[in-house]
Amino acid sequence: MKKSIKISLKPGEKIYVNGAVIRVDRKTSLEFLNDVQFLLENHVMQPEQATTPLKQLYFIVQVMMMSPHDCEQAKALFQRSIPVLLHTIKVPEILAGLKHIDALVAQGDVYEALKQIRTLYRFEEPVVTETDETPALRAVAGE
Structure with missing residues (x-):
């Protein structure tokens, strides 16, 4: 397993995680503890x-x-x-x-x-x- 990855998202921002689209409604931090494939909205x-x-x-x-x-x-x-x-x-x-x-x-x-x-x-x-x-x-x- 790789190191964990912590990502901060702004209100209304989207992140694409393993094929799923997730939108947050408030400032949020996500920490991925295992291997995950994701794209931030600005990289799409x-x-x-x-x-x-x-x-x-x-x-x-x-x-x-x-x-x-x-x-x-x-x-x-x-x-x-x-x-x-x-x-x-x-x-x-x-x-x-x-x-x-x-x-x-x-x-x-x-x-x-x-x-x-x-x-x-x-x-x-x-x-x-x-x-x-x-x-x-x-x-x-x-x-």
Whole structure:
């Protein structure tokens, strides 16, 4: 078991825990005493925000965490996306990060994979516009 994690939430804030959405009505502190996969509301990406290849990858991994009934479809999309990204991206830091992210997802550690993807954003130039969303991304988003 990892160390416990303590999180403070503001009134009205949401947290996503193991696929469940929880909203608090007052200032609250939560302490997770065991391994848990969670996302704070400010780390949740909306489909229209997935405007670059790494942000699209983040959204796919996020679906794996937040939507258990779409997990297998999202995982298949992730497994198709990684080789394409490894082949097309030339930035060494991103390439190394993608290999690590692939290993994390294979181990089932999607929370850590999301954290790692966020660290790579600074190396990526915006190359995809909002109107270029892929049909596969839209399908996973349920649109």
